[in-house]
Amino acid sequence: MTNTYRYLPDTEQDKKEMLDFLNMSSIEELFADIPSELRLKGELNIPEADSEPVLLKKMNKLAAKNLNADQYATFLGAGTYDHYIPSVVDHMISRSEFYTAYTPYQPEISQGELQAIFEFQTMVSELTGMDVANSSMYDGFTSLAEAASLAVASKKRSKVLVSKAVHPESRAVLKTVAKGQSYSVEEVSLASEVTDLEQLKSKIDKDSAAVIVQYPNFFGSVEDLAEIKKMAEENGALFIVSSNPLALALLQSPGKLGADIVVGDMQPLGIPMSFGGPHCGYFAVKQKYMRKIPGRIVGQSHDDQGKRGFVLTLQAREQHIRRDKATSNICSNQALNALASSICMSALGKQGVRQMAQQNIEKADYMAKSLQKKGFNVLNKSAFFNEFVVELPRPVKEVNTKLLESGFIGGYDLGIDYGFENQMLVAVTEQRTKEEIDQFVEALEAVVNG
Numbered sequence: 437m438t439n440t441y442r443y444l445p446d447t448e449q450d451k452k453e454m455l456d457f458l459n460m461s462s463i464e465e466l467f468a469d470i471p472s473e474l475r476l477k478g479e480l481n482i483p484e485a486d487s488e489p490v491l492l493k494k495m496n497k498l499a500a501k502n503l504n505a506d507q508y509a510t511f512l513g514a515g516t517y518d519h520y521i522p523s524v525v526d527h528m529i530s531r532s533e534f535y536t537a538y539t540p541y542q543p544e545i546s547q548g549e550l551q552a553i554f555e556f557q558t559m560v561s562e563l564t565g566m567d568v569a570n571s572s573m574y575d576g577f578t579s580l581a582e583a584a585s586l587a588v589a590s591k592k593r594s595k596v597l598v599s600k601a602v603h604p605e606s607r608a609v610l611k612t613v614a615k616g617q618s619y620s621v622e623e624v625s626l627a628s629e630v631t632d633l634e635q636l637k638s639k640i641d642k643d644s645a646a647v648i649v650q651y652p653n654f655f656g657s658v659e660d661l662a663e664i665k666k667m668a669e670e671n672g673a674l675f676i677v678s679s680n681p682l683a684l685a686l687l688q689s690p691g692k693l694g695a696d697i698v699v700g701d702m703q704p705l706g707i708p709m710s711f712g713g714p715h716c717g718y719f720a721v722k723q724k725y726m727r728k729i730p731g732r733i734v735g736q737s738h739d740d741q742g743k744r745g746f747v748l749t750l751q752a753r754e755q756h757i758r759r760d761k762a763t764s765n766i767c768s769n770q771a772l773n774a775l776a777s778s779i780c781m782s783a784l785g786k787q788g789v790r791q792m793a794q795q796n797i798e799k800a801d802y803m804a805k806s807l808q809k810k811g812f813n814v815l816n817k818s819a820f821f822n823e824f825v826v827e828l829p830r831p832v833k834e835v836n837t838k839l840l841e842s843g844f845i846g847g848y849d850l851g852i853d854y855g856f857e858n859q860m861l862v863a864v865t866e867q868r869t870k871e872e873i874d875q876f877v878e879a880l881e882a883v884v885n886g
Contacts, residue, residue, distance in 0.1 A: 513863025
């Protein structure tokens with residue numbers, strides 16, 4: 437006999453005993469305080485419940501309609517990337533002591549979780565060239581918005597400048613947060629596919645709390661951080677850099693190029709695409725801003741016997757201190773995904789992460805040159821990491837539909853956020869083989885010429 441329920445529902449006797457305890461005679465009496473016009477009359481307009489086996493078959497059939505990177509070679513990036521994840525990552529994060537852990541409020545029984553977070557902070561600090569990093573945030577988008585809020589509060593200024601080469605979703609979250617905190621966001625236009633430094637120079641002034649750029653930027657190109665830092669410093673503004681952590685294995689770190697705050701998303705290191713989330717944001721600062729950092733910081737200490745131990749050192753959030761003194765209302769972090777990134781970086785090692793980043797550069801370069809040989813126009817004029825923009829003679833949506841029929845997930849349509857007609861943002865990671873790249877180029881050529 438098939439079990440209809442995966443749980444034990446309340447029996448009529450259970451309901452009666454609960455109502456008796458409340459000195460009530462019916463469910464109706466329980467909800468008497470809710471006005472009649474607000475209460476549901478009759479049944480919800482939804483299908484009848486299925487048994488578990490039937491429901492699982494339905495859901496599996498529905499899920500099978502999704503197309504994923506296991507079935508198709510994907511050249512879609514734009515913030516979420518198909519990277520190699522060592523198998524040890526999933527094995528480790530599936531252990532119950534990590535999988536079910538929440539905030540380690542009791543250090544005496546949470547040393548494993550605390551050390552894992554401490555190691556994450558250490559590796560993020562090394563990658564970014566910054567003094568201190570927090571224990572993670574929701575994603576790179578919210579990290580960027582929190583960085584802007586820190587700058588506004590620290591500088592007591594009311595304007596933030598952000599490059600249009602920063603991810604569109606980052607800019608959208610930034611504007612939402614800015615509206616609530618009453619500061620303005622001004623966007624700096626593009627010069628080709630990088631930030632227009634002349635326009636930045638004309639917009640930045642003594643009311644600017646921060647300048648925000650992405651490195652590599654949304655189009656994959658590498659911005660001139662040193663020059664942008666000069667402009668920010670001359671006007672007393674903080675320099676905020678949103679950066680792909682994998683790229684930092686080879687690029688000069690933002691910290692060494694003068695960044696005051698470095699934020700980003702750890703998804704490229706150990707976190708699966710999962711159709712868009714969840715991710716894990718990182719947040720790193722120079723030491724002078726350590727006490728203004730949102731979220732939590734795990735610190736290293738010693739017990740009364742001299743043994744190394746770990747504790748929550750700073751928790752400058754509204755759940756722990758007076759609300760008006762809190763640096764942020766972010767009340768959670770992404771410890772499990774931060775752990776995944778830590779395990780991934782540890783498994784690959786310093787050299788392995790560098791090799792992985794190098795493959796991203798070389799394979800993207802190979803594909804860009806292959807497309808140029810076929811007559812396609814690659815629009816990036818600056819050096820790029822693992823993404824670049826290619827111009828097409830037909831609409832990107834139309835081209836991607838045809839590419840899918842050939843077994844490929846195409847690139848991102850830049851007409852969606854930028855209005856750039858017939859321009860595709862293509863991502864090439866270490867996961868793409870030479871054969872897949874060559875076949876994609878041939879398929880793209882056939883589609884646009886067909």
